[in-house]
Amino acid sequence: MHEQLVTCTALTKRYGGKTALKGVNLELGRGRIVGLLGPNGSGKTTLIKILCGLLQPTEGAVLVDGQGVGPYTKSIISYLPDRMYFADWMRATDLFDLFADFYQDFDRTKAMNMCASLGVTPSDRLKSMSKGTKEKVQLVLVMARKAQLYLLDEPIAGVDPAAREFILGTILTNYNEEGTVLISTHLISDIEKVLDEAVFLKEGQITLHDTVDSIREREGKSVDALFREIFRAQNYEGGAF
Amino acid sequence: MDWTFTDDRPIWQQLTEQLTVRILKGEYPPGGRLPAVRELASQAGVNPNTMQRALAQLEADGLAVGSRTAGRTVTEDAAVIEAAAKARARAAVAACLEVLSQLGYGAEDALVFVKEELHHA
Numbered sequence: 001m002h003e004q005l006v007t008c009t010a011l012t013k014r015y016g017g018k019t020a021l022k023g024v025n026l027e028l029g030r031g032r033i034v035g036l037l038g039p040n041g042s043g044k045t046t047l048i049k050i051l052c053g054l055l056q057p058t059e060g061a062v063l064v065d066g067q068g069v070g071p072y073t074k075s076i077i078s079y080l081p082d083r084m085y086f087a088d089w090m091r092a093t094d095l096f097d098l099f100a101d102f103y104q105d106f107d108r109t110k111a112m113n114m115c116a117s118l119g120v121t122p123s124d125r126l127k128s129m130s131k132g133t134k135e136k137v138q139l140v141l142v143m144a145r146k147a148q149l150y151l152l153d154e155p156i157a158g159v160d161p162a163a164r165e166f167i168l169g170t171i172l173t174n175y176n177e178e179g180t181v182l183i184s185t186h187l188i189s190d191i192e193k194v195l196d197e198a199v200f201l202k203e204g205q206i207t208l209h210d211t212v213d214s215i216r217e218r219e220g221k222s223v224d225a226l227f228r229e230i231f232r233a234q235n236y237e238g239g240a241f
Numbered sequence: 242m243d244w245t246f247t248d249d250r251p252i253w254q255q256l257t258e259q260l261t262v263r264i265l266k267g268e269y270p271p272g273g274r275l276p277a278v279r280e281l282a283s284q285a286g287v288n289p290n291t292m293q294r295a296l297a298q299l300e301a302d303g304l305a306v307g308s309r310t311a312g313r314t315v316t317e318d319a320a321v322i323e324a325a326a327k328a329r330a331r332a333a334v335a336a337c338l339e340v341l342s343q344l345g346y347g348a349e350d351a352l353v354f355v356k357e358e359l360h361h362a
Contacts, residue, residue, distance in 0.1 A: 194288050
């Protein structure tokens with residue numbers, strides 16, 4: 001087992017003339033819950049997609065558990081995309097079959113139990129489910145795997161505040177203890193207390209990577225407050241609000 | 242009792258305080274077993290590593306005793322619990338005096354206020 005779970009070195013990604021990531025260096029250990037925090041368009045999804053092999057970096061290298069992105073890393077990464085990618089005629093149980101076929105570490109019993117506690121009926125078709133319920137199904141699929149790295153792209157954006165608490169609880173109680181969870185979001189106040197570490201991404205660069213406790217200790221304020229301070233939108237010139 | 246957190250300090254410190262209060266109130270009685278880290282973390286909705294750190298502090302304070310096999314229990318040492326309760330009481334009085342001094346009241350006034358309040362109660 002490699003010491004660091006994730007190592008990104010001088011990672012750069014350009015989409016044509018637009019640079020999404022600029023020389024990102026990032027190391028993530030094992031057994032943590034890490035928040036990937038940044039405003040819209042700061043490169044969060046790009047970074048996650050590179051880690052799970054959906055995008056190729058323009059420059060730089062990524063190692064997951066000491067290996068380059070490939071079949072092995074995909075087998076130990078459980079990825080929750082920022083949008084739904086399943087056909088809507090499928091039932092949650094069909095998806096469980098699919099995941100059981102694709103991933104050795106998928107635990108169907110756990111998936112069924114999680115559905116029960118989240119109030120999802122697994123025999124319903126996706127098209128009959130609300131947006132929030134679909135998100136719950138996706139989360140169940142992802143968290144029912146015993147993966148080493150969970151990449152959750154905006155897992156709580158589409159659900160109501162009460163369900164958010166519940167979903168965070170589900171993440172907390174279901175992640176593999178040696179595994180690391182990387183959660184991207186801009187809803188920081190909701191997830192702050194479940195995080196070990198926070199990574200701030202600004203315009204494609206990492207501006208801060210520290211534990212939540214030491215940020216609070218040093219700054220005397222919450223990560224959410226610090227985030228608002230760093231990323232406060234500049235007022236339109238001359239147009240005072 | 243619910244778990245509440247403020248923004249200005251590390252969460253583990255606030256957890257240690259709230260666990261201490263629970264012990265002092267007898268919610269976790271002396272010699273009684275504390276719930277497991279994961280369970281406490283899930284109750285409070287916090288990361289298990291954060292709860293672990295809070296419990297480690299509780300052990301360092303002498304209020305909890307850890308054992309490798311039996312989990313953590315509340316100390317049976319009444320003197321330790323008593324000392325922790327007194328420390329909290331002193332801190333509460335100090336905070337109260339601080340507020341009074343901001344309002345311009347001195348020590349003598351404070352005593353008068355306390356006596357009046359006790360008389361009313």
